[in-house]
Amino acid sequence: MPVSGLPPYDPANIFARILRGEIPAKKVAETEHALAFHDIAPQAPVHVLVVPKRAYVSLADFAATASDAEIAGFWRLVASVAKELTLELSGYRVLTNMGVHGHQEVPHFHVHLFGGRPLGRMVPSGEG
Numbered sequence: 001m002p003v004s005g006l007p008p009y010d011p012a013n014i015f016a017r018i019l020r021g022e023i024p025a026k027k028v029a030e031t032e033h034a035l036a037f038h039d040i041a042p043q044a045p046v047h048v049l050v051v052p053k054r055a056y057v058s059l060a061d062f063a064a065t066a067s068d069a070e071i072a073g074f075w076r077l078v079a080s081v082a083k084e085l086t087l088e089l090s091g092y093r094v095l096t097n098m099g100v101h102g103h104q105e106v107p108h109f110h111v112h113l114f115g116g117r118p119l120g121r122m123v124p125s126g127e128g
């Protein structure tokens with residue numbers, strides 16, 4: 001069982017295909033360790049995804065197995081994209097979905113960067 005409790009990494013997942021250049025993405029920024037691109041179905045005026053370049057299923061997997069340089073490089077890219085997109089003054093939200101309760105759809109670790117309007121409460125009230 002992999003560390004995240006999710007199935008093993010599937011190299012056919014959509015973000016792996018974007019990273020290999022097999023399908024297009026609207027790229028925002030790229031470093032040695034990570035890639036940022038616009039979400040295909042934006043939920044805010046700014047909705048960017050940031051993914052590490054190497055294969056990690058989830059945050060749990062990334063935190064447990066990525067090198068310190070990858071982890072630092074990843075988070076620095078998240079913050080620098082937010083700055084480049086002029087979100088620092090107004091504010092923004094960074095979110096990751098992990099596993100079943102987190103409603104993670106793509107099994108390659110990523111964070112969502114949202115901004116450009118007031119984002120409301122962090123988690124909608126719901127059942128359970």
Ligand code: AMP
Nearest residue numbers: 014025038039040041097103104105106
């Ligand atoms: P999550 O539920 O955190 O796994 O979110 C996956 C996100 O990937 C969703 O917001 C989708 O809209 C987004 N997505 C799926 N396919 C693509 C794609 N080809 N390019 C950009 N974003 C995508």
